Amino acid sequence: MPKEQAVYSHGHGAATQDHARRTAADSAAFLLPHIKPSATILDVGCGPGTITADLAALVPQGKVIGGDAATEILSQAADFASSRGLTNITFEKIDANDLPYPDNTFDIVYCHQVLQHVKDPVGILREMRRVAAPGGIVAAREADYKSFAWYPEPPELARWADLYQQVARANGGEPNAGRYCHVWARRAGFAADDIEATWDTWRYAGERVRHFSLSWTGRILGPGFTGTAVREGFATEEEIQKISQAWKDWGVQEDAFFAFAHGEILCLKT
Template identity: 55%
Template sequence: MAKEQATYSHGHHQSVVSSHARRTVHDSAAFLAPHLQPTDHILDVGCGPGSITADFASLVPRGRVVGVDAVPSVLDQARALAADRHLQNVEFAAVDANALPYPDASFDVVYCHQVLQHVSDPVGILREMRRVCKPGGFVAAREADYGGFAWSPASPGLTRWGELYQSQALASGGEPNAGRVLPAWARRAGFAPESTQTTVSSWCYTGERARQWGDMWAERAVQSGFAKVVKEKGLGTEEDLQAVSRAWTEWATKEDLFFNVPSTEILYRVPPASTDPA
């Protein structure tokens, strides 16, 4: 059975999980939402703390949503969120996405968000996602492109952070610029280009939200899995990380802050089984 070989370099420090828990269908799956039906059966791959998963459940009141993640501990937070929102049509399971434990054609929609950049075989996971999606259903993915991040004011410390992020992501077996290669991965997975819609959207932070982003990364730079990988792989020292953290803190105090996080989205309509070439 396939098993994930890459390291999830972000880790699950509270600064990471809290940031992920702010994500919603509105800001992370708007390209997919218009296609959802109230009776859909949805699989959310790499669901983390479950905020997007819970939103899906609210949008398919007569359907069912399954959120899966490789890390059991983060699923406890997802279950608590679903309970707080009194959602009865959602469940969570610890699963390795390289070998989804579901029969062929089990779901109407299969979705993953910011997952493929962290795995060793993104093409294989896309194939698995398509395998468990019903003919006529949708496979959707959204991936950031760290090489396309933009910010203002300029900061040498943030530039150094970007260099370290690229290095540690590659050293962990992932692809930090996944957004720009996501369409190629989809094609290699057998997603016919004529059946695949490709779009780009961004998280664009200004004002207080940009300050929160800066303060969050100031903490992650020294506390999260990012810091651990940088040191263990010999990519930087504790002093380097402290300098990056200070740079984020200083940046977050400036006026007219701007930070843009672009992500590429693919939306693949699974054709009838008789016409699916793979």
């Protein structure tokens, strides 16, 4: 059976705890109007489970499964859901290339910031489509790194942006996934008329941008980034250390902001 071959560039260390700040409101707003209280939902690549828990709270008569390939993050997700008193949610280790569920199982199959990190995004969307019920929805939201904007603009952050493109692709992913989501959905078997594609942004400033800068200060030092960059000859450890410090220095500046562009798709399984 197909298995994931790409490397997760960000890793699951302490630096990526910034992911636990995400909510359904800021990461799945395009999907929320389509959720019914009795819906069954699969969250593919659920990470720390904060979005997953929000989804479960919206379906009191339904159920939610959060799936991820990283076992260590699933226990964190389960603890978070338990702290909120949610009983209609479970977490399971899965490989999105080969979902362990029968055809036509879920009303909604959703992923957030997953397709950019995988070797075969079309194959994963095809699997998501398979386990969605007729009349159900497959939804995805993906960042587009080439469309990011920030201020101030130190040269080290420009170097980080170029380096990230190289590292992400060397790890088997597509860093500019946002612009490809609707194309991948077509290739996965959805008709053009059944795909609603939208474009959305986040903007961080103040305390939020400081947390974000600290996240990247540590994130690029992990093996998924530094290990690949050094092994492939894209950069030296010394250069990456300087970029890491530049992220830290940048985030405490009063006018600092960071804007993210995201592609979104809602696909109807007819």
